Structures are given as structure tokens and as C-alpha cells.
Amino acid sequence: MTSSAEPVSRAERKKQELRREIIDAAFDCFAERGYHATGIADVATRLGIGHGTFYRYFQNKRDIVDHVVDELVARITGALTAENAPDAVSTLAEYREQSARIGESLARIFGEDPRVPRLLLFEAPGIDRAMAERILDLFDLAAAMTAAYLSHGVELGYLRADLDVGNTARAINGMILGSAITTLRTPEDQRALSEAVRRVMYDGIASS
């Protein structure tokens, strides 16, 4: 990843550092007060820099949210792909374990810092058509990943052969989405909710 040409001088480091700090500060502000309610001045003040300096690092206000969202998306997709290849499992029990592991990863990201789901789900979509599309893209990506897991399971035979892979993936992701939103109010009983999701997935709701 970071192995390409690195002409990083001494002070060049400082610049990149400030750049990241600005992104972080912007994230803080956007998540707390909302995108439209925060001004460039707010972001700058939080860092103790002049707001003119901001424009030495980013084109404009709209420019920076993209970078903020970039980071969040990277964080999430990173957590999802780490050590969780679809073909790493071959039985229902293993699959169940893996889904629990993935659910835990997501719960950690969303639960530890509710600002993440707030920004991604509540703030971002209302900024722009373009940003709304980005969020929808993210959903589609997530659906594709989930679908890959399901397909693998169907092939190996531990999931229903007649599973509508694509739509079931959306349904499952919907439950995860619902969980993420729930953390906005009650970051506590994440565990129980996550368990309930898995019970629905594996056992359904009907009595035996």
C-alpha cells in the first residue's frame, strides 16, 4: 500500500500531519453540529489555526467531506475484509462464528464511536446528490460482499439451495443497518441485538 515512491522531506511530514488533523477536526465538527451548521471557521478554530490556512490544504468545504467519508469508508471496509475471506469457512458452524466475528467488528466501529454512523447515515446523505449516491454505493458494495458470503455457503451446501442470494444479502444488511442506527440512541445492548440478528438468520422466528 504505502510502498510507492516516497519523496517525503522532513517538513513535508508536518504538512501531511496537519492535513490529517484537519480531516479529523472536520469529522468532529460535522458529526457534532452537522455539515451545514459547521463553518470552515469552526474547523479551523478547533485546531487553533486561521481559517485561511484551511484553503491551503483543501479546495473548499465540499471537498473535505469527501475526504472525511473516504476515511470512514476505508475504516469499515478494512474491518470487513481483514481475516474474513468468504472461502475461509466450510461449515455452518464456522460460518456462524465468522458472522459473529464480523458483527462484532462492525459493532465495535459503530458502538465505540456513534459519530461514525451519525455522519455516515444521518449527515452525509443530505449533503448532496453526489454524496447520497456515494452512500448508496456503499450499501451496494456491502450487499455484494454479503452476497459473496451467501453464495459460498450455498455452493458448499450449508445454506439453503434456493436462497435468493442477492435479496437475502440486502435483507441481512438491512438488519445490520438497523443495528447501526440503534447505536445512535442506545450504544449499550449491542450484544443482545447482534445475537437477535443471528438468531433470525439461522433459526427464523417461528416456533419449532
Place this chain on the structure above:
Amino acid sequence: MTSSAEPVSRAERKKQELRREIIDAAFDCFAERGYHATGIADVATRLGIGHGTFYRYFQNKRDIVDHVVDELVARITGALTAENAPDAVSTLAEYREQSARIGESLARIFGEDPRVPRLLLFEAPGIDRAMAERILDLFDLAAAMTAAYLSHGVELGYLRADLDVGNTARAINGMILGSAITTLRTPEDQRALSEAVRRVMYDGIASS
């Protein structure tokens, strides 16, 4: 409903009519261009009235979104409560039918006019803390309704006795939420998605 004292004069009718037209026009604008991107002038122009007139009917810009959302919420809760009392069913088969019926109602509201989910899920939460809370309240309300259905099923024995009613309700609503969001891009295969949701609920995903 509309049986209370009605001192409605002739011209009074006109006022109420215009009032509603303004709400509808505002809905159109907010859903198309987004809340922050639309000005009062846009709403007024769409109706061919001066934007000053707007202020004779509503306090300010923030005021009217509340009314717009009111109407949407009323439309949804109306569709959900109509002929669908939790205690109207007593077997799993009936319950399954009822959930299909409810799903169809929601699919109709969301699918027929994607502007409804767009405004409610993508625009509204980013307007305001207060509005975000309203949307969360709506989720909570929906969860409570779903939980009531589940509780009834547990009591009559056609749903799992050890069902975590509250959290399972959230999970199910999450799937519905996911469906609503899906309509933003593909208003078509609503049927298949809805079916997939029900399969997950009743049969789970594992192979028998």
C-alpha cells in the same frame, strides 16, 4: 375525524387549500433539490405565488418541514394500523399472510413514490438535531409496533418462546428499512426482496 366544530366560511376553504398546496410544493422541492438547497422562493415560484405569501402561512423555513414530515408520518402510520391489529391473527399462517400484507402496504408507499423514503431517510435526518430525533422516534415507534406483533405471536405459541421480542423487532424493521432504501435505486424488484425478507424471518437461511 373531521366531525368537530366547523366554522369554515367560504373563503376559509381557500386558505386551507393553499396551505396544503404549499406543503405539497415544499415536499416536492425538498425531495428533489434537498432541504438546504431549496429556498422559500423556489417553493413559492412553483406555486406561482410571491414568496412573501409563504410567511402568511408558515412561521419560517424550518416550520414547514415539520408539517411535510407530519404528513408523511401520518401516511405511513395510517397504512400500518389500517386493518392490521396484532390480535387479528392466531396462527403462523395467518401471521405470515398479515406480514405479507403489511409489507405490501409499505412497499406501495415507498415504491410508488421514492421521494418519500428519500425525504424521510436521506434528507430529514441531516436538517437538525430535533429532526433527527423525530426520525429516531419514528424508528422506535415502528419497533414498538413490530414488537407488539411478535409478543402476540409468542403468547399464542406460534412464535419461538425464547424470542428476544424487542431486539428481534429491531432486526426485522432493519430489513424493512433496507428495503425502503433499496427502492431509491431499484423501485422494481420490490416483490422479490419482500419475499426474501419473509423467508429469512420464517425459514432462516440455513439448509434443512
Place this chain on the structure above:
DNA sequence: GTTCCGGAACTGACACGCGATTCCGTTGTG
């Protein structure tokens, strides 16, 4: 039936205020 009157409703030019972006004098650095 016609005219006139009073008040309600409507209008759009205007006065703000606010925040994004720019610009240039200042400050720090090699």
C-alpha cells in the same frame, strides 16, 4: 343591479446577517 367601502390577502423590493472564499501583510524557516 350598480357603486362603494373596509379589511384581508398578496406581492416583491429591500434590509440584513451569515458564511465561503480571497488576498495580502506578517511571521517563521532554511
Place this chain on the structure above:
DNA sequence: CACAACGGAATCGCGTGTCAGTTCCGGAAC
């Protein structure tokens, strides 16, 4: 000392909300 980075005052455009003038309407007087 030259050069780059910084800061914040100044600029600029935009959208909200106001208000004084105008139009509209129903009903009373003739």
C-alpha cells in the same frame, strides 16, 4: 535574505424574513 506558510480582515453572493404599497373580495348602501 529569500521564500513559503500563515492568519484574519475584507470581499462577495445568497437566502431569509420584513414591510409598505397594491389588489382582491364580500357585503352594505343606494
